[in-house]
Amino acid sequence: MDLAGIYRAEYGRCVATLARLLGDINLAEEAVQDAFATAVEKWQEPPPNPGAWIVTTARNRAIDRLRRETTREAKHAQALLLYAQDEPEEVGPVRDDQLRLIFTCCHPALSPDARTALTLRLLGGLEVPEIARAYLVPEPTIQQRIVRAKKKIKEAGISYRVPHAHELPDRLPPVLTVLYLMFNEGYAATAGPEHIRTDLCAEAIRLARELAALMPDEPEVLGLLALLLLTEARRPARIGAGGELVLLADQDRTRWNRALIAEGHDLVRRCLRRNRPGPYQIQAAINAVHTDGDATDWRQVLALYDQLLAIAPTPIVALNRAVAVAEVHGPGLALAALEHVELPGYHRLPAARADLLARLGRTEEAAAAYAEAADLATNETERDYLQSRHTELTGRTP
Structure with a gap:
């Protein structure tokens, strides 16, 4: 059982x-x-x-x-x-129980961080370590946020109430964040033997569809749905026959879900017609480029990351942009772009540095970076991949 x-x-x-x-x-x-x-x-x-x-x-x-x-x-x-x-x-515009609870937890009386942490715990069933990983913060910090949020709900007398239609847009940003983080945890699980949790991915997409039906004129809602669909479309090719991780460049594109790609591209075009770009729409556009044709147009991807970095200057965006820089301008400039990026405890930063160092022929430094990334990785599939790369460079297991 x-x-x-x-x-x-x-x-x-x-x-x-x-x-x-x-x-x-x-x-x-x-x-x-x-x-x-x-x-x-x-x-x-x-x-x-x-x-x-x-x-x-x-x-x-x-x-x-x-x-x-x-x-x-x-x-x-x-x-x-x-x-x-x-x-x-049922009263109000939100009919889905889980979507209604997300909006309830995203009450403006709660801090943004507390809203999303609490909702991921209640709706996604995520444990504190998983939420901490999504936020890239220590576990005690997440635990405190959840405790404070529950205390605030009780002390402020915040009831389980469906927000009125005019209140929905103000509650939207944290709701989008919750669905995005829920999907990310499913697509690359924080820990455990399974790299992908299909239940979380499916639930995040279902709720994003419900949200898009509820708010069809909000371009960031459409952008998020497009992003999730285009990312999910590549899932069948991400894990090899032996359970190993397969990176984008090595994936068999014939295994991608063409129906989801077509739907995602259509949503991206709808967003473009609205001409109100936002972070989720730009990320969706990046994924549309990845899934358009037989190869990725990396110059277009880099241009989109430049646009994304301008409106959402986060370390994660800078890290992903560096990957595009490497494809367009080479690993040297990409490595320089990562020099001031700080993501403590996040294994994908040393993993990216390791790949760039290896491409530059700096084998010893690359092996050390792969060992660091493997030590930080908590998902077994990712850890196995990083250890295998280290072994390829050194002939020994880190």
Whole structure:
């Protein structure tokens, strides 16, 4: 029985459904965790619909908890109401439980970092180390953000409420961030033997589609959806027959999903017609270039990264731009471009430096950089790839 897989697939949905039923995010999360603990004890085989079992069990546990913890008339009435109700009437423009919970967690009373950390925990079911990796910050920092966010929700009396239509645009940036980070964790898992978590990728794309249907005139929403689709289209070619990582230059393009590519390109064209460029649209355009034809036009990719760096000057963008610089102007200029990029603990920076050093014939330095990257990598597939590159250069395992 793959209870861990069921947890990853169902946790976010169950929390979102219970938050709507209970009107209390903290209670919903605790009830779902209790239900999964019960499943460990009772399941010999998963039921036909494990998510429904978890929701029903969690709901009943929440009612029991309300009755135990207080005898106040209001709480007793709340428990009775939960027994009596079937499905509360949905109000407002957001119909999907998980999408509604994302907007709820992205309340303006919470700090931007707290919003996304909390939502990734509740919706993605991501653990603190995974979220910390997505943010490139220490785990205690993420834990504190989540604790503070929950405390703020309780103290400020922030209810589980669907935002009105006029409130949606102000909540949009952190919502996009959450979906982007959720997909990234699925596409390159922080840790474990599996490099790709297809459940997270699929859920992020589903929610991005829901968001695009809800806000079809927001170009950054369309840009994000295009980015996810074009990235997902390449997934079948990213892992080789032996489970090894296959880089873009070595991928079999016939294995790419042409339907997703066509849909992504169409969305990019729609964004271009709006002429309101943003970070997700530019990243989508970069991926459109990668998936256009039989080879990547690296000059066009570099021009787009120059544009992206101008509006989103982050170390990650600078790192990715350096890869394009190497293809257009050579590894020497790319290595110089990385000289002032700082990403502590992020394995892809020394990995990029290692590749450039190897291309320059600086074998000893390249091997040291590959060893550093392998030490930092927490996903087994990526670590294996980096160690293999080190071995190719030195003849020994780091």
